[in-house]
Amino acid sequence: MPEASAAALPLLPSSQAGSPATYAPRGRRRRRGWRRPRGLLAWGALVAFFFVMNWWMFSRLQDPAARPHFRLRRHPPRAPAAANASSLSTLEEVGGAGKGKRPHQVMLTRLLALAAHALAEAETRPEPKDLWKEPINATMWLPCSDKRTWEASEGTNGYIMISANGGINQQRVAICNAVTISRLLNATLVIPKFLYSNVWLDKSQFGDIYQEDYFINYLKSDIRIVKELPVELQSLDLEAIGSLRLRCRCNFHALRFVHKIQQTGALLVERLHGHRPHPSPLEDNLLGHFTRKSVLKGYKNDPTKYLAVHLRFEIDMVAYSLCYFGGGKDEEEELEIYRQIHFPALTELRKTTKLPSAASLRSEGKCPLAPEEAVLMLAAIGFKRNTNVYIAGAEIYGGRHRMAAISRLYPALVSKETLLSPAELEPFRNFSSQLAALDFIACAAADAFAMTDPGSQFSSLVQGYRMYYGGGDLPTVRPNKRRLASILLKNATMEWNEFESRVRKLIQQTKQVHERPVARSIFRHPRCLDCMCRTEN
Incomplete structure (x- = not known):
């Protein structure tokens, strides 16, 4: 406020200060001198009052004590972050990261206050009609990659072994590619091995996540699959030895999670959705026989809708x-240390190559959306304050401090950690891929799914799954x-x-139904004749 008042003071050029035209008797000058500050003070007080009231309204709307608890929450919510630890950072700070450039004059704090006010007013208004629906022509595409027209492969041309790296999403894509290559080469596929990653820290293998026998039997008419090499070949020093329809069958039909993941995933879905007597085809595929009966004894509640959000804001993505x-010197030092350990090639590249500044990366849309930016998008497109929101993903960089904004605007916020008891989560601890599988189930089965990074492999696979099985009823928000x-x-x-109008227009354009673009991933865009069947409505 002192800066605002100072900026409002009119400055007269020195040439005018002593000019005859501006001269007045001493008494008159004194009276005018008093009037001017009074007017300025009144104006400054009015501006200050506006900002104080705006802050007060925002804090009252977001008062943690007034929040209704999400009725499906079985365990007490984590304590909210202190008010003075709020993550309402400003893009003014972010824009100032580029040396020698003026900071951008856009404050997320201001937009978040406006969003809170808008959400409060929207309680009595109906939601946008298409909020929970895909465009009408999405129903023209039906899943049909389970049908095959080709001859079986005998797999007599040797064996193919693969080692898949990365998290569950990269592994899943690698498996489907290996299935296709095995058929092209008429070779036998050995159940893939998963490499241990110093980022994911997960020792899970194929059989810890997917049903091996189901995978082998489902694809037996397509390729030959074995669990391991024949005994006579196992002693070989392998280190010294130097199709589109099929990928759909593998990804959408052959890969089924193991029973412990299906059972716990069914717990998540029922606690989010409530009891639904008629499960969807997607839930049948994800959960197997666990979706055909109530997995919670005596747990009954009415069906309800929920929005799943994948916040791709883990430290690896941020670094x-x-x-x-906006985290200052501490943030920069922490992320640089992380890069040196986990991304040494990137660290070396920065020493020899001039890379774009942080400000230019942000203006080009190459920065991950922070939670406070994501919540502005959700509020703008029409999700009400009482919407049940499931947050997927690993630990958010910045923790509860960074999550303060989204938890205040959408208090009915849950995750697998709050919906499942410690005993139910225990079998999956220290297995990031298995925990990601639970998030995959919750996101794929959601009534609406919002991603914050369209380039994320996880979000891409979830989007494709929802397209394939959704029948036009499972919309995805893709900014x-x-x-x-x-x-x-x-x-x-x-x-x-x-702001609301521009964001809604942006999202509406990305929800249009198109056939798979040339050379785009079949896992993200299954709407093509090699993967789905088209009907004329």
Whole structure:
């Protein structure tokens, strides 16, 4: 406020200060001198009052004591972050990361206050009609990759062994590619091995996540699969030895989670959805026979809708992006240490190559959306304050401090850690891929799914699964990050109605139904004649 008052003081050029035209008797000058500060003080007080009231309204709307608990929560919620530890950071700080550039004059704090006010007013208004629906022509595409027209492969041309790296999403894609290559080469596929990653820290193998026998039997008419090499070949020093329809069958039909993942996934879905007497085809595929009976004895509640959100804001994503998120010197040092350990090639590249600044990366939409940016998007497209929201993903960088904004605007916020008891989670602890499988189930089965990073492998697989099995009833919110960044960064005086309109238009354009674009991933875009069947409505 002192800066605002100072900026409002009119400065007269020195040439005018002593000019005859501005001269007045001493008494008159004194009276005018008193009037001017009084007017300025009144104006400054009015501006201060506006900001204080705006802050007060925001804090009252977000009062943790007034929050209704999500009725499906079985365990006490984590204590909310202190008010002075709020994550309402400003893009002004973020934009200032680029040396020599003026900071962007867009404050997330202001937009978040406007969002809170809008959500409070929206309680009595109906939701947008298409909020929980895909476009009408999405129903023209039906899953049919379970049908096959080709001859069986005998697998007589040797064996194919693969070692899949990365998390569950990269592993899943690698498996489907290996199945296709095995058929092309008429070779026998050995159940893939998963490499241990110093990022994921998960020792899970194929049989810990997927049903091996189901996988082998489902694809036996396509390729020959064995669990391990024949005994006579196992002693070989392997280190010294130097199709589109089929990928769909593998990804959407052959890969089924093991029973312990299906059973716990069914717990999540029922606690989120409530009891549904007629499970969807997607739930049948994800949960097997666990979806055909109530897995919670005596646990009855009415069906309800929920939104699943994948916040791709873990430390590895934040560090690799080279973006800045307002954490100052501590953030920069912490992320640089992480890069040196986990991304040494990137560290070396920065020494020899001039890379884009953090500010330019943000303006190009190449930075992951922070939770406070994601919540603005959700509020703008029409999700009400009482919407049940499931948060997927690993530990968010910045923890509860970074999650403060989204938990205040959407208090009915849950995750697998709050919906499942410690005993139910215990079999999956220290197995990040198995925990990711639970998130995959909860996100795929959600009434609406929102991603914050369209390039995420996890979000891509969930989106494809929902397209394949959704029948037009499982919409996905997929932002164009570059255009969203331009909306957030362009105008500090944008009113909420304009922000809301521009964001809704952006999201609406990404929800249009198209056949799979050329050379795009079949796992993300299954709507093509090699994977799905098209009907004319």
